[in-house]
Amino acid sequence: MDEILYTIAKDSEGNFFTALSASKGKIYYCVNCDNILILKKSGRVGPRTKRPHFAHKSLTRNCQPETALHYGFKTLAAEKLNQFLQAGAEFNFYWTCEYCSEVHKGNYIKKLKSVRIEYDLKYCRPDIALLDENDDIFAAVEIVVSHKPNDQALNYYIQNKIILIQINLTSDDDIYKIEQKLSEPHLVKFCLNPKCSVCDNFQQKYIMSIINGKCWKCYNQVKVALMKDGADKFLFGPEKFTPREIAFAKERGVNIDEYISGLTGEQYNANLCRQCRTFIRRFSKLRNYFNYASEENLPIQDFLIRYNCRCCAEKKISEDDDWAQNLKW
Ligand SMILES: [Zn+2]
Ligand SMILES: [Zn+2]
Ligand SMILES: [Zn+2]
Ligand SMILES: [Zn+2]
Numbered sequence: 001m002d003e004i005l006y007t008i009a010k011d012s013e014g015n016f017f018t019a020l021s022a023s024k025g026k027i028y029y030c031v032n033c034d035n036i037l038i039l040k041k042s043g044r045v046g047p048r049t050k051r052p053h054f055a056h057k058s059l060t061r062n063c064q065p066e067t068a069l070h071y072g073f074k075t076l077a078a079e080k081l082n083q084f085l086q087a088g089a090e091f092n093f094y095w096t097c098e099y100c101s102e103v104h105k106g107n108y109i110k111k112l113k114s115v116r117i118e119y120d121l122k123y124c125r126p127d128i129a130l131l132d133e134n135d136d137i138f139a140a141v142e143i144v145v146s147h148k149p150n151d152q153a154l155n156y157y158i159q160n161k162i163i164l165i166q167i168n169l170t171s172d173d174d175i176y177k178i179e180q181k182l183s184e185p186h187l188v189k190f191c192l193n194p195k196c197s198v199c200d201n202f203q204q205k206y207i208m209s210i211i212n213g214k215c216w217k218c219y220n221q222v223k224v225a226l227m228k229d230g231a232d233k234f235l236f237g238p239e240k241f242t243p244r245e246i247a248f249a250k251e252r253g254v255n256i257d258e259y260i261s262g263l264t265g266e267q268y269n270a271n272l273c274r275q276c277r278t279f280i281r282r283f284s285k286l287r288n289y290f291n292y293a294s295e296e297n298l299p300i301q302d303f304l305i306r307y308n309c310r311c312c313a314e315k316k317i318s319e320d321d322d323w324a325q326n327l328k329w
Pocket of ligand 4: 215216217218219220273274275276277278
């Protein structure tokens, strides 16, 4: 992290100014320690001129620019959320989900009825609390400059089903990017997929892709089916389809049949070319079709088939020797 400068201050009435919106000759105060700040804005640019910032008029101990940045950002971010709330405008944010790997989209004001700063929850005090129509907190926005939320707070959020939205600040410039920072949080402890009824973890999507391609052997038209997750990651082929999924694929023109290895005798379901009776088996061949299709070279149709709990699926596999055997490729 670069050196953090003071880029936020307040006037005698408590209105916030950034180093860019403040004007010279006026008196400003530190948002953290209330001492007088001087605006430093040279108007010059160049490698050795500092960006506009404030400095304490007299030497001040016990005041850190990180703390001022944290406080300033938090206050302006809450203001920004309030503006969207008053205007009734959508305020979308995006995150890569740590549970299912998909990129999700949320809307800050969907359930929002009020925004509170330093809302006291007894066990913790989120930087910004988002409250619903019952005055219950449903999300906590934590602004991280140097201190991450502590474990006590994290546990409290999890236990009380409060969504943690974490925004990491890396520069005092972030004070000018409130909206952008809010729309791209560093971490959101939430998934839009339903939870598993057994273990309460978020589930991943199983999406069946049916690809129109050519048989790798005879070059005739062939339809192949495979499963991927919500983040477009190849998962498996018909060898792990349920009977219902096989029926589903067949109804859509896919030819699936049982492959029997002459070498090892093992048997599993695989995509099969109707013309030359060649199997398109397992990872390597099937993955090629998937890769071509993903690069938009082959027509592909996607169907959301079901939600799957990774956690419980892993348990099932370890309990079931046949499955464990099947997975060794
Ligand atoms: Zn200060
Ligand atoms: Zn997710
Ligand atoms: Zn589960
Ligand atoms: Zn063929």
